[in-house]
Amino acid sequence: MKNYNWATLGCGVIANELAAALKSRGQKLYSVANRTHEKAVAFAEKYGIEKVYNDIDELFKDENVDIIYISTPHNTHIKYLRKALAAGKHVLCEKSITLNSDELDEAISLAEKNHVVLAEAMTIFHMPIYKALLEKVNSGDLGELRLIQMNFGSYKEYNMNNRFFNRNLAGGAMLDIGVYALSFVRMFMSSCPNDVLSQVKYAETGVDEQASILLKNKEEEMATVILSLHAKQPKRGTISFDKGYVEIFEYPRGMEAKITYTADGHCETISAGHTKDALLYEVEDMEKAIEGDKALMHLDYTKDVMKIMTDIRKSWGMKYPEEE
Numbered sequence: 628m629k630n631y632n633w634a635t636l637g638c639g640v641i642a643n644e645l646a647a648a649l650k651s652r653g654q655k656l657y658s659v660a661n662r663t664h665e666k667a668v669a670f671a672e673k674y675g676i677e678k679v680y681n682d683i684d685e686l687f688k689d690e691n692v693d694i695i696y697i698s699t700p701h702n703t704h705i706k707y708l709r710k711a712l713a714a715g716k717h718v719l720c721e722k723s724i725t726l727n728s729d730e731l732d733e734a735i736s737l738a739e740k741n742h743v744v745l746a747e748a749m750t751i752f753h754m755p756i757y758k759a760l761l762e763k764v765n766s767g768d769l770g771e772l773r774l775i776q777m778n779f780g781s782y783k784e785y786n787m788n789n790r791f792f793n794r795n796l797a798g799g800a801m802l803d804i805g806v807y808a809l810s811f812v813r814m815f816m817s818s819c820p821n822d823v824l825s826q827v828k829y830a831e832t833g834v835d836e837q838a839s840i841l842l843k844n845k846e847e848e849m850a851t852v853i854l855s856l857h858a859k860q861p862k863r864g865t866i867s868f869d870k871g872y873v874e875i876f877e878y879p880r881g882m883e884a885k886i887t888y889t890a891d892g893h894c895e896t897i898s899a900g901h902t903k904d905a906l907l908y909e910v911e912d913m914e915k916a917i918e919g920d921k922a923l924m925h926l927d928y929t930k931d932v933m934k935i936m937t938d939i940r941k942s943w944g945m946k947y948p949e950e951e
């Protein structure tokens with residue numbers, strides 16, 4: 628496999644994890660671009676990155692860059708996706724990949740036109756535990772899927788200026804954490820849910836602080852998703868089949884699942900992969916996708932999840948400034 632030159636656009640919390648993931652395989656980021664130049668310089672020094680751009684637009688013109696990792700706030704993704712994809716760069720973009728389905732459809736068209744890989748950095752699609760669990764599910768040992776129950780409650784301080792509550796930075800529970808729960812649901816369901824009900828509680832900025840979502844697809848598989856940005860809940864997923872159920876904790880970066888069989892109550896634990904390597908798995912799958920195995924990135928699921936989130940926000944009448 629070719630040695631790909633990765634560039635990061637953004638150098639906040641999660642970009643540090645990407646740099647660490649590359650370091651763990653003996654590699655460095657090729658370059659860094661950031662709104663605040665001094666922070667890019669400090670990031671480059673920390674990870675021994677040779678190239679720092681004076682202006683973000685220089686990144687898109689750099690012929691040596693193969694893959695751009697976008698890790699800026701959600702509402703800024705589309706602006707950078709347009710430039711990166713039009714410049715013929717492969718893009719791994721942090722969740723949530725865009726604000727809504729219209730933006731995502733535009734990005735997908737641009738990626739197709741420029742023959743590059745576009746993907747959302749959704750940890751769940753790449754953690755080895757899910758590859759192992761899906762094999763188990765497909766073996767038929769658990770029978771037919773009936774119900775999925777997802778919790779995700781993260782306690783964020785009530786600071787209305789941070790990216791979690793700020794409407795101008797596309798804050799809200801759905802785009803920040805709901806995207807994980809819904810990606811999990813979509814990955815295990817046989818088809819995309821087409822019947823969705825929900826309730827919302829807004830933060831004072833008008834973004835969704837809490838939400839509860841009920842989903843059902845045409846096979847009548849059902850799911851519930853409960854989200855909060857100001858009340859801790861275990862990050863727990865439960866998948867119930869007619870012959871047993873699966874419990875998985877810390878599911879965005881899960882590494883262990885417990886299966887309980889209904890007939891006799893016996894349990895089995897499956898382990899695969901490691902939480903600390905979550906971004907490494909994304910990097911590896913992205914490179915394999917560029918080599919030809921595009922399905923590894925599950926852009927089809929990303930598209931379904933974005934449509935669910937877009938439709939739910941429409942039903943609430945909740946718009947971001949970019950959508951007014």
Ligand SMILES: NC(=O)C1=CN([C@@H]2O[C@H](COP(=O)(O)OP(=O)(O)OC[C@H]3O[C@@H](n4cnc5c(N)ncnc54)[C@H](OP(=O)(O)O)[C@@H]3O)[C@@H](O)[C@H]2O)C=CC1
Binds near residue numbers: 661
């Ligand atoms: N996969 C995962 O496990 C995680 C994913 N994420 C996702 O990653 C993304 C970033 O989150 P995180 O790293 O926590 O955020 P941070 O706030 O730590 O970093 C944000 C980065 O975006 C830049 N930025 C902020 N506002 C703008 C703007 N208006 N225009 C351009 N650049 C801007 C900042 O630049 P500056 O230095 O100038 O402020 C900084 O480099 C989000 O999409 C988030 O959902 C986040 C955490 C975990």
Ligand SMILES: O=C1CO[C@H](CO)[C@@H](O)[C@@H]1O
Binds near residue numbers: 781803804
């Ligand atoms: O993606 C992320 C990982 O999980 C955090 C919550 O625990 C989120 O806030 C963050 O954006």
